[in-house]
Amino acid sequence: MIDLTSPSFIADPYPTLAELRKEGKPVWHEPTGMFLAAGYKDANQVLRNRDLGRIFTPKEPSDQWEAFNWLHSDSILDSEPPKHTRLRSLVMKAFNPKMIEALRPEIERITDELLANAEQVLSEAGQFDLIADFAEPLPVKVIAHLLGFPDKDEHLLRPWSQAIVKMYEVSPSEADKDAAKLAGEEFASYVHELMLERKQNPGTDLISDLAAVEEAGEKLNTHELIATCVLLLNAGHEASVNGFGNGMVATLQNPEQLAKLKADPFGIAETAVDEFIRFDAPLHLFERTATTDTEVGGVTIGQGQKIASLLGSANRDSAIFENPDQLDLTRSPNPHIGFGAGIHFCIGAPLARLEMAISLPALMSKFPNLSLAKDPVRRPSFVLRGYEQVLVNAGQ
Numbered sequence: 001m002i003d004l005t006s007p008s009f010i011a012d013p014y015p016t017l018a019e020l021r022k023e024g025k026p027v028w029h030e031p032t033g034m035f036l037a038a039g040y041k042d043a044n045q046v047l048r049n050r051d052l053g054r055i056f057t058p059k060e061p062s063d064q065w066e067a068f069n070w071l072h073s074d075s076i077l078d079s080e081p082p083k084h085t086r087l088r089s090l091v092m093k094a095f096n097p098k099m100i101e102a103l104r105p106e107i108e109r110i111t112d113e114l115l116a117n118a119e120q121v122l123s124e125a126g127q128f129d130l131i132a133d134f135a136e137p138l139p140v141k142v143i144a145h146l147l148g149f150p151d152k153d154e155h156l157l158r159p160w161s162q163a164i165v166k167m168y169e170v171s172p173s174e175a176d177k178d179a180a181k182l183a184g185e186e187f188a189s190y191v192h193e194l195m196l197e198r199k200q201n202p203g204t205d206l207i208s209d210l211a212a213v214e215e216a217g218e219k220l221n222t223h224e225l226i227a228t229c230v231l232l233l234n235a236g237h238e239a240s241v242n243g244f245g246n247g248m249v250a251t252l253q254n255p256e257q258l259a260k261l262k263a264d265p266f267g268i269a270e271t272a273v274d275e276f277i278r279f280d281a282p283l284h285l286f287e288r289t290a291t292t293d294t295e296v297g298g299v300t301i302g303q304g305q306k307i308a309s310l311l312g313s314a315n316r317d318s319a320i321f322e323n324p325d326q327l328d329l330t331r332s333p334n335p336h337i338g339f340g341a342g343i344h345f346c347i348g349a350p351l352a353r354l355e356m357a358i359s360l361p362a363l364m365s366k367f368p369n370l371s372l373a374k375d376p377v378r379r380p381s382f383v384l385r386g387y388e389q390v391l392v393n394a395g396q
């Protein structure tokens with residue numbers, strides 16, 4: 001039975017996931033109490049099958065977990081139609097390709113600012129942290145800008161988000177649970193205050209727009225509004241930080257692909273970004289619950305039972321991808337499911353792609369001889385896979 005929490009699995013889950021795919025069907029996993037769908041066909045079906053729902057199980061005791069519970073049960077990600085359709089359609093207006101493209105100058109400005117800062121750190125310390133100095137602040141600043149989250153409080157976003165998402169890991173500790181509960185309360189009450197303020201003094205930001213929808217009546221209640229803002233603020237940076245970090249480390253460890261990227265950073269940025277997400281997925285596991293007896297890959301998932309779609313494993317399936325264990329920054333087509341599939345397909349995919357397609361070539365142009373200064377440090381988690389620290393220098 002695979003241990004999804006063991007340090008050796010977390011260091012490199014791919015050989016074990018390859019073994020799991022050899023089973024050719026979803027496998028029951030006793031420690032987590034769910035089936036694991038590791039092959040592309042099954043994992044994709046889990047995300048698309050409408051009899052497998054995203055159903056949030058409230059945390060007990062519910063009075064202590066109140067804010068955490070409704071932040072999930074009233075969010076887009078953890079609801080199903082018709083509520084999901086209503087909530088999703090409200091934010092899709094802000095995430096359409098035209099609106100996202102309009103963010104380009106702001107993303108370029110933030111990228112330039114961060115690269116200038118990284119250059120400064122480099123000149124003082126001889127190295128900088130690709131995560132803390134670049135990959136992390138970039139999406140945090142972009143999503144904060146889009147929602148109108150105050151600059152002075154941006155530093156609160158990452159700790160709140162990280163505390164909350166620890167609950168998505170396979171077995172969170174008691175300390176993690178306490179931290180998640182507290183972060184949920186603080187984040188919800190902060191956004192509530194902000195929303196009340198925006199109702200009084202509307203701006204041109206997404207929080208003001210959503211607050212106006214709530215004011216107008218039926219479409220959005222207060223909890224839904226807060227849950228939507230918190231979800232966007234969290235989802236808007238968490239996976240982007242890790243996707244960029246994972247992809248950059250994989251490239252820096254692969255001389256052939258690094259040479260390709262150096263030779264034409266702007267030309268291959270778009271395919272490189274999707275290969276970053278495919279090769280070492282920042283999000284590995286999403287659960288669904290069967291609302292009726294449902295068959296996946298020849299296995300019956302009984303009503304009420306859970307099944308997980310293993311995205312990172314699916315993206316290494318040789319039935320779909322040629323040389324799946326090789327990083328290929330010009331891979332095309334690249335039908336990975338790192339952004340999900342079906343009705344919960346990532347709303348922020350165009351934004352995440354644009355951010356990376358701008359920041360990756362800008363980084364490589366500024367520091368063409370970028371190299372790892374030390375072994376990168378992994379975060380001890382499987383579901384949200386990423387690095388804690390990636391120290392780099394500018395090479396010769």
Ligand code: HEM
Binds near residue numbers: 232243351352
């Ligand atoms: C590399 C970056 C990203 C990756 C890999 C990623 C991946 C995903 C995946 C796999 C899902 C589906 C979860 C499921 O089916 O259960 C999802 C949903 C979602 N993502 Fe992303 N995401 C990224 C960036 C973003 C950004 C920048 C935003 C911006 C707001 C965002 C907002 C959302 C939202 C709101 C949902 C819920 C959609 C729904 O339930 O209908 N994501 N994301």
